[in-house]
Amino acid sequence: MSKDSGFLCPVPILHHSNVQMAHGGGGRLMHDLIDSVFAQAFDNEWLAAHHDGAVGTPPPGRLAMTTDSYVVSPLFFRGGDIGRLAVCGTLNDLAMCGAMPYWLSAGFIIEEGFEIDTLRRIAHSMAETARHAGVPIVTGDTKVVDRGRGDGVYINTAGIGVITHDQVIGPGSVRPGDAIILSGDIGRHGIAVLSEREGLRFESPIESDCADLSPAVRSLMSAGIEIHCLRDLTRGGLGCALVEIAAGAGMSMTLDEVTIPVSQPVAAACEILGLDPLYIANEGRFITILPESETARALAALREDSNCSQAVVIGQVASGHAGLVTMTGRLGTGRVIDMPSGELLPRIC
Amino acid sequence: MSKDSGFLCPVPILHHSNVQMAHGGGGRLMHDLIDSVFAQAFDNEWLAAHHDGAVGTPPPGRLAMTTDSYVVSPLFFRGGDIGRLAVCGTLNDLAMCGAMPYWLSAGFIIEEGFEIDTLRRIAHSMAETARHAGVPIVTGDTKVVDRGRGDGVYINTAGIGVITHDQVIGPGSVRPGDAIILSGDIGRHGIAVLSEREGLRFESPIESDCADLSPAVRSLMSAGIEIHCLRDLTRGGLGCALVEIAAGAGMSMTLDEVTIPVSQPVAAACEILGLDPLYIANEGRFITILPESETARALAALREDSNCSQAVVIGQVASGHAGLVTMTGRLGTGRVIDMPSGELLPRIC
Numbered sequence: 001m002s003k004d005s006g007f008l009c010p011v012p013i014l015h016h017s018n019v020q021m022a023h024g025g026g027g028r029l030m031h032d033l034i035d036s037v038f039a040q041a042f043d044n045e046w047l048a049a050h051h052d053g054a055v056g057t058p059p060p061g062r063l064a065m066t067t068d069s070y071v072v073s074p075l076f077f078r079g080g081d082i083g084r085l086a087v088c089g090t091l092n093d094l095a096m097c098g099a100m101p102y103w104l105s106a107g108f109i110i111e112e113g114f115e116i117d118t119l120r121r122i123a124h125s126m127a128e129t130a131r132h133a134g135v136p137i138v139t140g141d142t143k144v145v146d147r148g149r150g151d152g153v154y155i156n157t158a159g160i161g162v163i164t165h166d167q168v169i170g171p172g173s174v175r176p177g178d179a180i181i182l183s184g185d186i187g188r189h190g191i192a193v194l195s196e197r198e199g200l201r202f203e204s205p206i207e208s209d210c211a212d213l214s215p216a217v218r219s220l221m222s223a224g225i226e227i228h229c230l231r232d233l234t235r236g237g238l239g240c241a242l243v244e245i246a247a248g249a250g251m252s253m254t255l256d257e258v259t260i261p262v263s264q265p266v267a268a269a270c271e272i273l274g275l276d277p278l279y280i281a282n283e284g285r286f287i288t289i290l291p292e293s294e295t296a297r298a299l300a301a302l303r304e305d306s307n308c309s310q311a312v313v314i315g316q317v318a319s320g321h322a323g324l325v326t327m328t329g330r331l332g333t334g335r336v337i338d339m340p341s342g343e344l345l346p347r348i349c
Numbered sequence: 350m351s352k353d354s355g356f357l358c359p360v361p362i363l364h365h366s367n368v369q370m371a372h373g374g375g376g377r378l379m380h381d382l383i384d385s386v387f388a389q390a391f392d393n394e395w396l397a398a399h400h401d402g403a404v405g406t407p408p409p410g411r412l413a414m415t416t417d418s419y420v421v422s423p424l425f426f427r428g429g430d431i432g433r434l435a436v437c438g439t440l441n442d443l444a445m446c447g448a449m450p451y452w453l454s455a456g457f458i459i460e461e462g463f464e465i466d467t468l469r470r471i472a473h474s475m476a477e478t479a480r481h482a483g484v485p486i487v488t489g490d491t492k493v494v495d496r497g498r499g500d501g502v503y504i505n506t507a508g509i510g511v512i513t514h515d516q517v518i519g520p521g522s523v524r525p526g527d528a529i530i531l532s533g534d535i536g537r538h539g540i541a542v543l544s545e546r547e548g549l550r551f552e553s554p555i556e557s558d559c560a561d562l563s564p565a566v567r568s569l570m571s572a573g574i575e576i577h578c579l580r581d582l583t584r585g586g587l588g589c590a591l592v593e594i595a596a597g598a599g600m601s602m603t604l605d606e607v608t609i610p611v612s613q614p615v616a617a618a619c620e621i622l623g624l625d626p627l628y629i630a631n632e633g634r635f636i637t638i639l640p641e642s643e644t645a646r647a648l649a650a651l652r653e654d655s656n657c658s659q660a661v662v663i664g665q666v667a668s669g670h671a672g673l674v675t676m677t678g679r680l681g682t683g684r685v686i687d688m689p690s691g692e693l694l695p696r697i698c
Contacts, residue, residue, distance in 0.1 A: 020691070021691070021695045022690065022691025022695075023691075024584075024695060024696075025584060025585070025691045025694075025695060026583065026584025026585030026586075026589055026630065027585055027589060027628075027688055027689040027690050027691050028688050028689065028690045028691075029690055029691050030584070030585075030691075031593075031688075049519060049521070050519075050520060050593070050597050051445070051446065051518075051519045051520070052415055052442040052445040052446060052580070052581070053413045053414055053415030053442050053443060053445070053446045053448070053510075054413065054414050054415070055411055055412070055413045055446055055448070055512060056411065056412060057411050057412065058412055062404055062405065062406050063404070063405060063406065063407055063412075063509075064402045064403065064404045065402055065403050065452050065454060065487060065488055065507075065509060066401055066402030066403070066454070066488050067454035067455070067456045067488055067489060067490050067505070067507055068456065068490045069456040069457070069458050069490050069492045069505060070492075071458060071492045071494050093401040093402050094402060096400070096401040096402070097400065097401060097402045097404055099402070099404070103414055105414060105415070105416035105507050106416070107416050107417065107418040107456075107505045107507075108418070109418050109420060109458070109503055138414060139414055139415050139416055140416060141416055141417045141418050141505075143418045143419075143420045143503075143696075143698075144695070145420050145500060145503075145696065146500075146695075146696075148497060149498075149499065149500040150498065150499065150500075151494060151495075151498040151499075154458055154492075154494075154503070156416070156418060156456045156490075156505035156507075158414075158416055158454050158456075158505075158507030160412075160414060160509060161402075163404060169400075170398060170399075170400045171399060171400070172398070231401070232401070234375065235373075235374060235375025235379070236374070236375030236376055236379075237375075240375055240376060244380075244399070248399050281375065339376055339377050339380075340374075340376040340377065341371065341376050341377045341378055342369070342370070342371025342372075342374045342376050342377075342378050342379075345374075346370045346371075346373065346374060346493070346495075347373075347492075347494065347495075349492075
């Protein structure tokens with residue numbers, strides 16, 4: 001909220017129920033929108049300072065920074081909404097650096113005519129998710145674009161986090177013999193958004209897995225477990241994430257299909273739709289790559305978090321054949337996991 | 350660039366000249382786009398690490414964070430483009446906190462069908478502006494939305510900066526008797542974008558003032574000048590900025606119109622279009638509020654920067670009448686500077 005008129009309008013009253021172009025113009029209407037929707041929902045000392053940015057002193061440690069924009073369609077789906085997604089997604093990218101989140105920023109690109117009540121619902125969902133994670137949304141921005149030049153609202157979040165350990169987490173730290181742990185069942189987020197969008201009805205409704213992964217990572221860190229790589233399984237799903245890491249590490253991986261948890265409704269939906277759960281996006285699932293000797297302790301630490309109760313070893317890293325990921329199927333046959341060219345499900349995040 | 354396949358595609362070749370939905374899907378096409386457009390332009394060690402975020406250790410000091418989204422239309426205008434704007438805007442918000450920029454992030458929301466060559470031009474403009482400022486773009490994200498759900502490209506940047514001094518800069522530090530310094534002539538950015546959009550031709554073409562303000566602020570800081578408040582004059586222009594600060598500080602301000610520099614072409618354009626230069630957006634202009642005794646040294650420090658050679662005292666702060674800004678006009682008559690309800694020029698940033 002780079003500009004703010006709280007002092008001028010102690011109790012801002014919005015005279016419009018839909019966003020107008022003038023709400024993005026820098027005048028009184030923009031300040032009213034910011035005050036009555038965003039500042040009210042995110043309420044914290046940094047926004048109250050009415051300045052161009054937030055200022056503070058993070059705890060000692062290395063710093064991590066990440067960003068993502070969110071364009072999910074539709075804005076609301078079973079198990080989440082664009083606001084919850086925008087907060088969890090950036091918290092998760094920080095967690096995947098081994099960082100504990102410190103601050104978030106939020107940038108809104110709103111289409112002219114968008115309902116202010118819906119915007120308020122989204123802001124409250126963001127605020128609730130951020131509050132639950134203990135992370136303030138300290139700075140933000142609002143832009144309005146003409147009707148037909150947006151799709152309701154797009155949200156960008158950026159985040160900074162603090163790394164208090166000395167581990168170097170990333171593909172470059174992966175070693176031959178490392179185990180690959182998956183934190184839970186895959187494919188729910190993509191299928192939940194798709195079914196909302198296409199009006200598909202399944203016998204058991206599928207809920208997005210959208211969740212903050214930082215508690216699970218904090219749990220691994222607190223147990224003092226040696227971690228080589230962490231990666232959340234968003235666009236491209238488990239399949240793309242593993243191929244990328246294998247390529248980045250210059251190694252190969254072998255997976256065991258029967259160990260990979262896929263819920264019955266997701267498996268059924270994928271079969272009907274001709275989709276492979278390996279490539280479906282998740283928003284609350286990640287893999288941990290670590291020395292084989294650490295797996296028992298890591299599984300125990302992960303399973304303390306209710307979101308990771310199904311955590312399981314799904315494969316191993318081997319030397320050579322950079323980027324080759326193979327999977328032994330249910331019938332014992334092998335298959336190469338390739339990176340698809342595109343993605344069958346657009347705008348799932 | 351949260352995901353990257355550099356290892357798989359050492360020389361990525363784009364087989365498309367326009368962005369497809371699949372370029373946002375997390376697969377090979379997205380990695381090709383990121384590698385061949387963004388990673389190539391922004392080229393640095395953090396992006397090369399192919400991880401979900403950047404990790405590093407900023408120099409000691411307080412930390413500032415800010416964000417802005419950019420939806421300017423058209424994407425290119427005299428004196429700048431959306432890329433240069435997206436970098437300068439966030440550098441400037443950091444500078445207004447008295448922070449020296451450390452890292453930037455960049456999030457792109459691209460409309461299906463957008464020309465990849467144009468995207469490359471924009472990325473290069475961002476890279477050049479960031480390099481000139483000595484600030485790396487360390488992390489990013491790419492999303493693609495359906496045709497008719499965007500407008501070419503929208504860009505979000507977030508930035509973090511380090512504050513190495515102890516001054517508290519903001520409306521709360523403003524004191525009665527303080528002087529108000531304006532860094533240069535006003536109104537060029539808004540009029541430049543408007544004339545590009547509406548196809549207006551003026552006798553002397555008007556160029557945007559879009560510029561990085563951190564060198565000017567660094568110059569003030571290095572001279573050890575006591576600063577109470579800094580504010581860049583973006584949406585809402587000089588008028589809104591002063592009303593906001595006066596309200597936030599709980600004080601009033603008096604301005605002297607004849608001291609405020611407005612170039613002849615901007616003054617003429619404003620007269621023809623019925624606009625008031627006081628409310629036109631700038632992207633390379635700011636005000637400094639500071640003790641009257643510091644003005645001579647501050648003006649000398651500012652004028653060292655070629656972008657601030659016209660820096661001038663335009664008014665004073667007085668106690669009482671919170672939020673009241675008055676201006677003595679060319680003919681000696683007074684006028685109250687109010688905050689307009691909306692903005693006559695949408696999408697100028």
